[in-house]
Amino acid sequence: MNTLKIGENTFELAQIIIKDLKASENIGILKCIQCGMCTSLCPAARHTDYDPREIVKRVLDKDESLITDDIIWNCFYCYTCHSVCPVNNSACEVNQILRQKAIDNGKGKPKIAPFSAYGDSFLEYGLGAIPNDFFDHLLKDYGKEWLQLKVDLEDIREELGLGPILLPEKDVNDINKILEKTGFTKRLERVRRCKDEGNSR
Amino acid sequence: MKVKGHFSRYAPKSSIDIGVFLCKCGGNISHTVDIRRLKSSIDAKVVKEFENLCSIKCQRNIRDVILEEELDRVVIVACSPITHEKTFRNHVAPLNPYLLEMANIREQCSWVHSDMDKATEKAISLTNAAIERVKYARPLDAIVRKTKKSAAVIGGGISGITAALSIAKQGIKVHIIEEKPTVGGNMIKIGKVFSPEKLAEECALCLFNPLINEAVQHKNINIITNAELKSSQRKTGNFSLLVERRPSFVKEDKCMACGNCAEVCPVDVPNEWNEKLMFRKAIYKPFPQSVPDVYTIDEENCIKCGKCQKVCTMKAIDLEMKGEIIPLNVGSVVIATGHKGFDLEKRPEYGYCRNEDVITQMELARIMGVNGPTNGKLLKPSDGKVPRRVVMVQCAGSRDEKPGGKRYCSRVCCMVALKHANFIRRYYPETEIIICYTDMRTPGMYENYFRHVQSKEIKLIRGRPGEIVKIDDTIVVRVEDTLKGEQVEIETDMVVLSEAMEPSKGTIKVAETLNVGLTEDLFVKEKHPKIRPVTTDVEGIYVCGTAQGPKDITDSVSQANAAASKVSEIMNGGLEIEPTIAVVDNYKCDICGECVKACKYKAIYMHDERISVDPIACTGCGICISKCKNKAVEVMGQTDSQIFAMIFGLLKDKKEGERRILAFVDYIGYVAADNIGINRISYPESVRIIRIPSINRLMPKHVLFAFENGADGIFLGEYPDDIMYPDIQAKVQEIRSELLRNSIDPDRLLYYKVYAPYFRGLANKLTEFDKQVSKALDKLEPVLYKASSKDL
Known part of the structure; x- marks a missing residue:
């Protein structure tokens, strides 16, 4: 009571x-x-x-x-x-x-390590994207039709006149520089380390 | 400080004979105030003392002295005017009752002070002030309101019809203005009404129809259907209304309501009286029991093919018929314009627009009405089958702070849902009922009905559904059973949304036309939710029913009767009003309209290029005086000369080194001050209280005059919970800046919020302020000296 x-x-x-x-x-x-x-x-x-x-x-x-x-x-x-x-x-x-x-x-730190994948895909593509790590899960949930969509996406976009989904490499590099200078990359490292901190406990 | 200036510039021309009557109040006064000394200090034609001035015996004495001495004015030096002003006003006859002034030396002197010397000195100055003030009194007569003995009731639903019948039965002519082709409003549509007493549903039409018929037949009632209020003008307590009547294209006196016309009419129109669940023709009668019992052509949809004209044997149809403007001159208006159901398109998550079998409680009422689209059978709109389960969703649009939602509880929906649930369980025992509720609100006797319905095996789920979707052929209601802490998907084939009540379009429009205030939720705002629930902010205009806020039929009927009795009050009561109100001098007035804007009581209005004051609405607060650049307004009994005279009188015998504080308080402040005396609490003798209608009456010139004449501090007290409060704050600010401009320490001015029961707070504040003023004077004496030497 x-x-x-x-x-x-x-x-x-x-x-x-x-x-x-x-x-x-x-x-x-x-x-x-x-x-x-x-x-x-x-x-x-x-x-x-x-x-x-x-x-x-x-x-x-x-x-x-x-x-x-x-x-x-x-x-x-x-x-x-x-x-x-x-x-x-x-x-x-x-x-x-x-x-x-x-x-x-401190208790929450191990919980945030998986979020580093979002940061990684941001560094990789220069935009917010679903992390590659999730691919298998999504495939399991959405099925083969989704996979086909992923495969055909560039063609579909072209047909609709939308242009490529990914940024040009130069832009990605520029964004990376900005993220470096603003401390994002370092912070991401810290988030990634949270996983180990959690394990060592 | 020395008394500067001379008061002669304000003095009346000829000499005036004043009689002063002192009351010892059986020792209540004379034990603390030295009556002999007081008496000898008074400068008047006659001074008399009595043991108990308020007794009947003394009434004769006062009258005899007035007649013998040919007195022009009377000052009563006794108790509080709150207690006995009315008594003494009767006592001074044959003098005009307003040629009397009272000095309150009991509640505000002998009962709050113990030092006889100081109390006597204060009594002298209070008496002096009354003598000075009474010189400027003018004879006034009570205003007798002349109101036309007729009223307009806008809206012909249960509230309007009830109000109209009650008014008519009290001998007053009533016009009911109804925008639709029939009276009856929402109640006539709902089929059944709940009866908490009989624990059953009763036939709404059977209850209401006799009232409608009575209204139709009543000699004092004139029903105008198809009509809207176009304009309204206030004129000396009356209202000139213009009502526009749309053409019905059918001559009322000829139509037999045989219905041949509708049979041949080729136009189908969704029938709004049946919540658009079925069609009607362009020539139609809303429902079999419509009043008046005639057909109407709906101009918007009629194609003027003339087929109806050919079959009408009565030659009642006139396709060239024109609308008309009806002028009405009435003494009072009752707004009974009602409500409408919440527009559920604003809550797309409930799928009301996507799913035929998601309906509103009003639609369910029509479906179950014997004169409705299914002749009273509970059938699903989609396939005409009896539903196996009905889920009711409460608070659809109510208690909702999201955009478009209504923040309030609509009050009737719990009972409406229970009513329909009970009805369904009785006639369709195979149909399950689930009610998803947030809180069941069935106060008072309605709780009995709730328990009764509960026992009919109604499933209650405590939770507010977030979504209603259709999965294959089944409707799914998503809700959390919050008592279980579990997400639930309820499969069903029919959902009824308990839609919120919102003000009808007519309510908003009529309020605008009549210049009546609305609440934040756009219902007609009552003057005070507790003590003036049917009075609007415009005197003579009343409100009842759902135009004022969500409520059920019982409450609507009570309110309608209350509104009717308010109408009767002004028309049958022969109302006499205190003449202490604002008066406009039309020669000085240039109709700038500033006073109209300033008056939140809506007592001042313009008509025929003149400014008029509604004597009932005016509280005499005096805000208009401050706003008038031409000095064209005065408040009777509170003229500038009376205020100046009072200030002068209170200060004229001030001695060197003595401190005097003038406390200007409103009626509530004065009552609180009297209460200090009644409870024998004390405050400093320096305090002299002056009753004013409101701080809004004061102007910087009054306060400056007081300081010039030796006041050491000014205390302002007023009850703050009034619509004029923001103006009071502005006024205090204005006075304060004026003090600064004149190098007067603003610490010598204090504004305090007074409350009648909190007299102890007032006493403490007065004591504190006395100390504050004393400090401010010590601090500022040299500065003031400098300022005055510069003047020289």
Whole structure:
């Protein structure tokens, strides 16, 4: 049984999240009435135990174990919860802030290593692209038709007059230089190392 | 500081005989105030003292003295005018009741001070102020409102018809203006209404039709259908309305409603009365029980082929018929323009536009109405089969802060869903009902109905669906069962969305035409949600039913009756109004309209190139005076000379080294100040309280005059929860800047928000302010000295 002690500020965690830079202005976290509209459409909830409504509920209950709970790593930022919430709350943003807290306290670090693949494909192509590592998974989910689309994509684009999908090598090099100078490449290295840090623990 | 200037420039011409009557109040006053000393200090023709001035015996005494001494004015030195001003105004007859002034030396002197010497000195100055002020009093007569004994009710739904019937029964002529070809509004469409008492559904038409028939037959009621309000002008408490009546192309007196015309009409039009679930003809009668019972041609869709004319044996059809403009002059207007259902195209995730079997509660009502498209059978629009399951989705468009959504709860949808659920369970026991709800809101007796319906095996899922999609031939409602913490896909063959209520287009348009304020959600705004729920911000215009906000029939009917009694109040009550209101001098006025703009009570309006004041709406706050560059406005009983005289009187006997603070407070502030006395709490003797209608009445010149004449500090107190509050803030700012310009320390001015029950706060603030002023004076004396020596 949980005892609600007099004078305990159960809104502390919610207030920290509201004040976080990542939170939208006027985020409706305190207005949440647990209607479950977010969860009704959440693809992560469909396939895992993730429940955006429950995340918000736990935040409002100042459940700090949430930060170290693996469950927060199940959201994949489709923003559906954000776009349907009738009180302009965003479970998705709440989740991002919780993850940052997990990263800050070290527990989340191993979780972010896989994200380095996004950085790698950015370096490789000069634009946001689905990492090559995911290819096999996508093929399994989407099937051969998708593979055929990938094969024919350049032809289809040409037919539609859209030009090539990839950037010219010179542009990719320029972007790489920018990423180098702005510290992105170094940061990516750090993200990659998180994996090892996690293993060594 | 020394008293500068002389007051003679404000003095009246001829000498005036004033009588002063002192009350000892059985010791309440005389134990603290030295009556003998007070009496000897008074400069008046007659000064008399009494033990209990408010007694009936004293009434005769006062009257005798007035007659014997031929007094022109009377000053009563006694208790608070809040308690006894009315009594003494009656006592001074045959003098005009407004030639009386009271000095409050009980609540604001003997009850708050204990030092007899200081209390007596304060009593003297309060009496002096009253004497000075009464010299400038003018005889005033109560204003008798002359209102035409007729009213217009806009909208012929349950609210409009109820209001009209009640008004008519109180002997007042009523015009009902209805934009559609028939009266009845939304209620007549809904088939069944819920009865929490009988735990059953009742026939809406059977309840409403007798009222409509009564309205039609009532000699005081005139129903104008196919009509819209075009314009409105306020004239001395009345409204000149222009109503435009569209042509119906059918002569009402000839049409027998046989329906031959509709049979030959070749034009099919979606029938809006059946929520467009079926067709009607271009010549039509909305429904069998329409009132008036005649056919109408819908001009927009008629192709003027003339076929109807050929079959009409009554020769009732006139395709050349013209519309008409009907002028109405009424004393009051009731807005009963109702609501409409939320436009579900704004929520594409519910698939309302893509899926025939996703319908609204109103559509379900029509489907289940015996005079509806399926003759009362519950059938799916797509295939005409009975649904095996009906899922109801609550809060469709309500409690929704996303763009286009309605932030409010629409109040009736829970009950509507339960009503339909109960009805379906009774007649179609094979059909399952699932209600997806956010909160079930069935307050009061409605809870009984909720429990009753629940027992009919209605599945309730606590969760708000995010999406309704069609997978193959099945509709799927995606929802989280939040009590279980589990995503659910509900398969169904019919979905009913409990659509939000929103103001009808007519509501918004009529409010604009009548210049009546709307809420953020575009419903007609009531003057005060608690104590004036049917009064709009324009006096004489009332609102009832869903035009004012979402509500059910019960509440609409109550409100309609309330609005009717407000109408009757102004017409049958022979209303007498206090004359202390704004008066415009039309010779000085150049009709710039600044006062009209400034008055948020909408008491000032323009008509026939003149500025007029509605005596009921005017609170006499005086904001108009500050805005008038031609000095064409005055507030009776609060003229500049009266205010100056009062200030002068309160300061004229100020002694060297003494501190005097003038506290200008509104009615609430004055009541709070009296409460300080009633509770025997004290504040410094330096404080002298002056009642003003509002800080908006004050101008920098009054405050500067007070400082010039020796005031050490000015305290301004007003109740802040009023629509004029922003103007008060602006006014305080204006006065403060004027002080700076005149090298007066702004610390010597204080604005404080007063509340009647928070008198302790006021007492503390007055005490604090006295100290603040004392400090400011110590600090600023040399600076002031410099400023004045420069003047010399």
